[in-house]
Amino acid sequence: MAVNTNAKSNKQAGRYEGGRQPAALVDYHVHSQFSPDGRSTIDEYCERAVALGLSEICFTDHFDFEPRGGHWYGFLDYERYTEAISRAEARWRGTLAVRKGVELDFQSHYGNQVRDFLAGKEFDFVLGSIHWVDSLSVDSELYDGRSMEEAYGRYFEEAYGAAKTGLYDVIAHLDYIKRYASQVYGEFDFSQFHDQIEAILKVMVENGTGLEINTSGLRGELGETLPGPGIVRLYRELGGELVTVGSDAHCAEHLGSGITEALALLRAVGFDYVAVFHERKPRLLKIEALQRGICARM
Numbered sequence: 001m002a003v004n005t006n007a008k009s010n011k012q013a014g015r016y017e018g019g020r021q022p023a024a025l026v027d028y029h030v031h032s033q034f035s036p037d038g039r040s041t042i043d044e045y046c047e048r049a050v051a052l053g054l055s056e057i058c059f060t061d062h063f064d065f066e067p068r069g070g071h072w073y074g075f076l077d078y079e080r081y082t083e084a085i086s087r088a089e090a091r092w093r094g095t096l097a098v099r100k101g102v103e104l105d106f107q108s109h110y111g112n113q114v115r116d117f118l119a120g121k122e123f124d125f126v127l128g129s130i131h132w133v134d135s136l137s138v139d140s141e142l143y144d145g146r147s148m149e150e151a152y153g154r155y156f157e158e159a160y161g162a163a164k165t166g167l168y169d170v171i172a173h174l175d176y177i178k179r180y181a182s183q184v185y186g187e188f189d190f191s192q193f194h195d196q197i198e199a200i201l202k203v204m205v206e207n208g209t210g211l212e213i214n215t216s217g218l219r220g221e222l223g224e225t226l227p228g229p230g231i232v233r234l235y236r237e238l239g240g241e242l243v244t245v246g247s248d249a250h251c252a253e254h255l256g257s258g259i260t261e262a263l264a265l266l267r268a269v270g271f272d273y274v275a276v277f278h279e280r281k282p283r284l285l286k287i288e289a290l291q292r293g294i295c296a297r298m
């Protein structure tokens with residue numbers, strides 16, 4: 001059984017479904033050409049997933065609400081995306097589970113738009129991200145004339161707001177700001193923002209909102225996951241048990257990269273299960289079984 005029976009008393013446990021667990025890797029953060037910066041097609045990813053022996057892949061193409069983002073604004077064509085995922089789902093059924101997710105940008109002044117966007121749409125999985133703060137891009141504009149405390153402080157306020165809405169299944173790359181802010185202010189030290197981050201994680205635990213372990217940081221200069229191990233550990237200590245793993249691949253070559261490292265990190269800080277989603281309901285897969293599956297194939 002894939003249900004974490006130890007977690008029955010936790011609020012998050014009410015949403016879990018049982019089911020068979022495949023002993024193969026999953027990737028829950030993938031951008032196809034339905035994102036403005038995605039370079040591979042859905043079919044290319046699925047073919048790569050099967051070649052790698054993945055059991056499940058969830059596309060999480062971007063939808064942004066910031067008009068200053070130019071062609072990023074409202075780029076995702078929901079109808080065509082739905083058709084493409086349905087075709088892939090049917091083509092690979094029995095070999096690879098293909099899920100339809102979305103990475104939805106959050107800013108507190110567009111909170112109602114997030115709600116309106118989700119109304120009447122069907123997704124398996126909704127990731128929440130902070131890419132903009134006060135309509136300033138986190139990858140560059142946020143730092144002009146702001147101290148480190150102000151920039152990180154506002155970013156984490158918005159992350160708190162995203163968690164508080166309860167609209168998202170999982171918060172993506174919670175400390176994403178470090179990728180850019182560390183180039184301006186020096187290395188990110190999570191303990192400086194401990195109380196603010198703890199407040200975000202507490203709201204996530206209360207709401208049953210999961211935490212993503214995003215492995216894109218392992219591919220670049222950061223050399224660590226987003227969020228880093230300290231935040232992942234704190235989420236666990238606060239009672240968090242809903243975690244997903246995603247490569248944030250924008251091309252098929254990056255699919256699945258860093259997932260084994262993310263699973264090892266999760267085990268090291270006390271998680272036994274990783275979540276996958278169908279129609280927005282999580283199902284827990286035993287990490288140990290996934291790791292055994294990897295060894296068996298080597």
Ligand SMILES: [Zn+2]
Nearest residue numbers: 103129172173
């Ligand atoms: Zn993102």
Ligand SMILES: [Zn+2]
Nearest residue numbers: 029031103248
């Ligand atoms: Zn992404």
